[in-house]
Amino acid sequence: MTLLKKLMPKTLKSKLRIALFVIGFFPYLFILIYSHNLGEKKILDDAIVTYHSQMNQVRDRIEEQLLSLEKEMRFLASLDMMNDMIVGDVDKRITQLLIQKQKDLALKMHLFTLTLDHKVIASSDENLQHNFIDIDAFHEAIKQKKDYFFTDKNIVMFTPIRSTLDKDQLLGYLFMEYSFSNLSMFTVHDKGIRSMLFNPEDTIKIGNVYEDELLYLSVHRSDYVSDKYLILYEEFEGVLSQWTIVYMIQKSVALAFLDEFILFVWGLFVFGFIVIAIISFWFSKRILEPISKLNNATKSIISTKDYTTQVSIASQGEISELANDFNAMIREINHAFNILEEENKLRLLRFVQLINIFNRLIQTQTEESCIALAIDELQTLMPHQYFSFSSEYPDLEEKTPMTQYMMLYVKDFDKQTSDFYGVISFTQTNQKTDPHEEKFYRSIATMIMLQLDQIRLIAQTQAVSHAKSTFISHMSHELRTPLHTILSSTQYLISYENLTADQQEIIATMESSADHLLGMINDILDLVQIEAGKVTITPVRKTSDEIEMLTQEVITMLDVLAEQKDVKITLTNAMTKPLEVIIDYRFLKQILINLLSNAVKFTDEGSIDFILKMCDESLCIVIQDSGIGIDHDDLTLLFDDFTQAKRKSENHQKGSGLGLAISRKLAHLFNADIILESEGIGQGTRAIVKLRVSS
Template identity: 50%
Template sequence: MSEAFEKVLSRSLKNRLRIALFMIGFIPFIFILLYLHNLGRQKVLDDTLAIQHAQMRLVKKTIEQYLLSLEKEIRFLASLEMMNDIVVDDVDKRIAGLLAQKKRDLGGRVDLFALDGDGKVVASTGGKPNRLFPYAGQIRRALRQKTGHFYEGKYLILFTPVETSLQKEKPLGYLVLRYDLEDLTRFTLKQKGLHTLFYFPEEALKIEASPLPVSAHPGTCRKVRITEKYLILCERFDGILSAGVIVHVVDKAIALSFLDQFLRFVWTLFAFGFLLIAIFSWWVGERILKPVEKLTEATRRIIRSKDYSTRVAVESRDEISRLARHFNVMVAETEQTLKMLEEESRQRLMRFVQLIAFFNNIIRTEEEKACIETALEELGKLMPGKRFSFTRARVEEVPGTICLPLDVRDFENDSSDHYGTILLYDEKEATDAQALEFYRSVSRMIMLQLDQIRLVAGIKAASSAKSTFISHMSHELRTPLHTILSATQYLIGYEGLSPSQQDRVSTIEAAAGHLLGMINDILDLVQIEAGKVPVTKQAYSCGEIEKVVEEALELIGVLAEEKGLTLTFENRVAEEREVVADSDLLRQILINLLSNAVKFTEKGGVDVVMHLCGDRCCIDVSDTGTGLSAKEIAALFEEFTRFKKTAEGGQKSSGLGLAISRKLARLFEGDIELKSEGVGKGVTARLYLTLNP
């Protein structure tokens, strides 16, 4: 049997490969086991996390409901008629008796206090009356912050005013409940391997139901954090305890104990099988690899020495011998092919270098005639001994001649026109497909340069015409507009006009002023695009920038007062920080942004805030006006962009203000962007300034 098996192995590589592949099949199987191992662990961890999340939310909900009931109780007590005894210091001790009874009813670590309007204790369940309540100042501070609770050490203080129906604007006193947060531990679950922590970061207060390992401290509250030893779950409280979080820490070893025992058994079982598989695969692989190693060594010698005369001699009766013969044939053909490729690559590289030189020379030309003359000259250098010519006529086909038609773009009519034809007189290359493709590439280069020359000429002509037109129109339009403004201002001051005539003249003045502003905006835009706006970039401290903002606010203040709007400014950046800007351009930008904010705000106000945003300084101009949709914000920085709703609201605008402001900001490395939560929710214009390093 062994001799027959060995005979099969020696004569058939296919059978050996089958056995080898069968052996190799165990490797993916092991990887599958490893994958299942990790998947099983992850499944247990996910189940544990889901259970702990549910338990933690139950504890959290119970605590929140309990605290809510405490809050309702003190409000109920404050509404009782007997609380009016606060003004007479609880002479008959009714309030004290009520508080003591309520403390017994509530249970837990709770103390109740009744305070008069000056913060003096009238009755309590913890401490003597007729003394100033130790947290009276914190109560007043909480009232200013419009909240009914605050923290003091390990205590949560809940309070509510005691009011009368006759004098609600001034309470008689306050009913206060002091809750010891250590009492939260009675709501926790008692489970093996589970630790519960109530953590209040702002108060630096930790309440542990059971000792928590130092390495398992939550740090910053993330919902789930898995460490090497623990599963840490955090959940922030809602409502009164919103400043705190509940943390569950689960010992990972306890959660995974059953799975680990099962996996140890499985891996022990497979260890013996894997050892047997490894021994058998080594034995089979050794017999297969011996003839293959000869081929590998021959290949290595060829790669190392580049000697393609190497041949392989393999003596066997299986597929390896056929592979060796084919390998020898392949090496011989490769040797011959490489020699041909080297020669062809050398020629192609030379042709490519010549083509680059040809293109570099023709792209320097600025006129069509010079481009054609340079192309013919360079083609003569590129193909010495060949004759080239150019004709304006369209030549389709001439025997023994390569015809290269040149078509150029007519950008005004968006069409292509025939420019001429380059002729190469060479009968041999006229039938060579590769040569034809090369010459067509050359003709495409020439056509691209001709297109570029025409396009540049058209752009220069259009730019010159645009500048001339705007310069002429600025003079032609400004002169009559100034005349109209002077006449209307004279008529407004003339006392002989009736009120309706005065209104019409004011309308004419406003329209003329709007046209003059639009002309000034257009001229500003043209100057920016022409690079004629002087820019002086230098470092300014944030204190200096603050003065520029205040100057802009003063200029816009009159417009805001006319509409009954408020203007506020807050600087949140240290004065010594520096930014790069141009103070004159910055002032103009701020005036544009503030004008827009006031223009499109009917009620409320405009808030200006300067703060750091990442590695830049930002100035936010926020209004309470009409707001914008996302689509409108995307299009608003395009020139001459306006929206119908602004026109309906009576606001006039050229649609250039924001476009000009962004272009001015970018002149000193700044930028502008708009943000809005939607129509009717106001707009925030953010101006970015680069910090001076």
Template identity: 40%
Template sequence: MISFFKKSLRNKLLVSFLFVGLLPFAILLVYTIFLSQTKIVNQTIKEQFYRANDVKGLIKHHITNLKKEIEFIASLDLMDDIITDDIDKRISILLSKKATDFSLDLSLFVVNNDGLVIASSHNELLLTSFEKYKKLSQNTFIEGEYLYISSQILSSFDRTKKLGYLVLKYNLQNLTRYLSHQENIHSYIINSKTGIIVGDTQALKVDLKKEKESVITDKYVIVYERFDGVLKNSYLVYGVDKSEALKFLYEFVRFMLLISLFITVFVVVIALRYSKSIVSPIENLTKATQKITQEQDYRASLPIESEDEIATLTASFNEMVQTTANALKNLEEENKLRLKRFIQLIEVFNKIIQTQSEDECIAVSIKLIQQITKRDDLVFSKVHTDNSIDLYVTDFEQNKKIYFGSITLALESFSDENEKRFYNSIATMIALQLDRIRLIRRTMAASQAKSAFISNMSHELRTPLNAIIGFSQFLIAYEDLTQDQQETVGNIESSAHYLLGMINDILDIAKIEAGKMEAHIENVDLKSVVKSSYEMLKPLADEKNLEFSLDMQEYTLQTVHTDPKMFQQIITNLLSNAIKFTQEGFVRIKLYNTKEKVCVHVQDSGIGIDKEDLEQLFSDFTQVENVMQKTHKGTGLGLSLSKKMAQILGGDVTLRSEGKGKGSQAEFCFHPEP
């Protein structure tokens, strides 16, 4: 039997091909069927525990931040208003704004020492008795579906005097944002005492007895962990569909069974084909060489089982493959190092770019370099030292680079030039971020100074203008003036009114830029508001013999929630612009609504606007040059102010025109609040 194989290269090839070709598939198939399922399930459990720990950490951090926010608000001197008569004004406004900033289902309210709600972000809670007043000393507790977080309010002028409590009523359903929303993963939080569930309504049947456990059922792989702190009676449950977790395994087994059939046929055909003569092994070796070259898989080697020339050729072939494999391995390791450095560079950039101040930027940078170099002796120094990373920033006033400081990392100790370039790149990132922080600070300071200047100057100008208007009206009404004198005083009054209107526009712009203008929402009958604006401006249109029409047939709403003053100011600005820049023809206004929005459309046959100039009209203090400017001067704030107010109301103002002399169309649309 042994001589049969030794003397017959054909038989050796046939048996060897079958054995080598099918054995790996057989081993892999057995391993897959008997061992992979358990490993996949265990890996799934491990991943779900990791995910559960991350979610618990996020929820704990979230609740901690809420506590800090409540403690901060309760410490404000504004809370002294509890003992004054206007408690429902300033504190309620603050609580309403804070509740809006949270963007969560929650409410904020102040409870005095008698358990009475005296200020709230929701008006319906005012002057109601808080039944759980005695529990507020616990700081945090859960009742039903709500988490209550409270903080003692102390008088700012007498810290021993207790004024009451600031309470946050937080709907636990808000925590669904931290849970998984994937199709085949069920996650929820359940209170073991009350049975209240937050998250996936498809609660999995699991017995919550331990602090942390995994459960495998016919359909699901389930893990659960118990919360600590205020949520100590609640569990975080994660369940993965078992069929989905093992889907890839089942498909792989089917693929292996199918491919093994094709491999068997392929091996037999190849063995028979290339074992017909004594030369066939050489041909097979040649083809194997070509295959390795084409696919660049240098891990293969051929067994030496004979003592003839084929053995010598095979040994040389194996030595060549091994040498190539070693060279590729060294190259792969070097590439991995370069890739690791590249990834670290990206991570450093992502963390440095998030810093907000120069000190934070330096501190974060040193920490990151320490993590990379495994050194804890790195420091930042304003004094230049040898063998350190120097940082240079831009002096924006003189437009040149100046020395900022150094990080004590000796670059000369690195023999690899690529490593030196790596740390120099980090230094460049740090310097760029420092430039960015300095530029932002410089820009914000300039912007704040501009807004403060505009606001202060506008306020200073209003007082003398009001006096001019008052004296002008007094002269016209009570003094015996000639016709020319009355016209002169009338011009003074109208000019003062014009300047006062311009200053009011500037103040409104300054308020919007400072974020101090807010919408006062109420139920509004838009038909009456639009009609009022139409009737107010109709005399101006009649003076120019314009066709001035109002269409409200497609408007079907009784009332909407919006700010009537802002709405009317926007409509008035659009109509006055249309009348001002229309010499003849028409100005038409149309009020209509759809399922999603309410719109006011203003169309005129006026001078029109070039398409390239349309966007400029929405910039502050901008007017487009045209023949009408000689008779209609303005600040260029009308459309800009209208657009900003429209955005505050949750809408926008758009302007369209086919060009000069072809009229224009302005439209204000917004989504009314429910």
């Protein structure tokens, strides 16, 4: 026993090392035993069970989806509107039903009805002229008493449609072409795992598996473990009864279940630490009691925030030195916290004062009021000091030690320079300069300069805007008077009988140019009034039927111009139910006249279609023409003032470039909008007016 005490290490570090080594031996012993008994076969068996469970879930989801689609088809076939097949779905009710059902299902599929003489009379795809080409497969399925068959790309399911008046009368069949691509989302293509759905009889495959095992799929249909893969199978029932789902898992991925083994190892280490804790407790009275005192003192300080706590340790050596250092550290922390608390209070007070000054400064409207308010606020904050403002640059050489300056500079936005504006001077009562006080004064000076810049910028902007509006309005009014005189003179000369044909053509050109210039001036005046906020609206509620009447009125007004170019204008009301919108009747009429005029102007042949329909919970008036179209790069620019699209044609139409800009600004006044769309040059243009629906 005496020899053992002599061999026992004297330091805490050495004792803990020996304890950790001895106790760490036992986990390694268990690791050796566990790894000896755990074989690869057990892990692979567990993996097969797990992946089969996943395959069953995938198979059940696919079968549930197909069964649900069959129920949907039987429900659709039983509806009363299916009787419309007798008259060839004249009202398109069946077609609308199939289109809506296809949207609701949100799958890659196609619904259509087939008469007994194999004619498609209703389809969920309005743009598809569907010809039924699988008649032989259809008859073969009926012969085998099946309600489905397969093509290269689809599962085709069908159900009979019988008259609701006479159940014995067969009207035709409802078909659903369910694309195999829908099944792709049920396949897996992850790292180390791939799956596939396939029909060995039709050699139809959905998904991908590893190429080096494809030969095996054509020979076996049961689970198989190769050198590299686990190959698992599950059979389908129902519509896919001849199909099989195949999973190929790399054995390296399957053996990832060895993570369970790693977790077990960590569990052993946790067990080892618990044992170490128990042994440490046995040594605590002799070795760790001083450390426990330090720990308890630390917890007490954290919970009570009492940084005057001191620790008394009777033992000698490293622990005693640690206790003394701990006591010194607590005293320094307590002193630092006191200083920090005082600084935080001062900074918070200064921050609140800065916010109050800033809130009042930004409300000033003139430079004089801004400076006066700043002086008053500073005097209120520091009543023991005297603040004054001077516009003259101070003589810094004669500056007394107690005098401080806040220099103010303002920006000259025309020259892009900063010029001296003035200085706020005050007397410093304390000879010792506080850097925080200096930052406080600099912050106030910055606030004052920013507000002065803002006041000048606002005044300059308002002056420029007013001058622009006054100039445009004055010049437009001044130009209209001589233009009216020119128009009157040219109209008089045109009626004069003694003019030659060339002279009449010259006079007509003068009249056209003057009339075009007068239109541009009127557009500019309208734009100025809108931007100046002088245009007021009269919002009214109008029904969709009244909007249709307004549209027809506009078409009647411009139909003569369209007939001169042999362009046909049509109106279609695609509204499914009446509703109300909020508009300004006069401005909407002007907008429609502008848009239809543009459509007629840029359409040399073809047609212009007006369509009323719902889009994005708004009533949309669509004006579709077959004209020259618009380049994609020009679409975003046409609503800018004085902007026109670049036309390559020789018959380039003249204009001010303000029609669309004015139309959109008018539309925005009553919360409407205008959108332009085009597929490109030569593809026509589509203008859409979106009206806000009344709630």
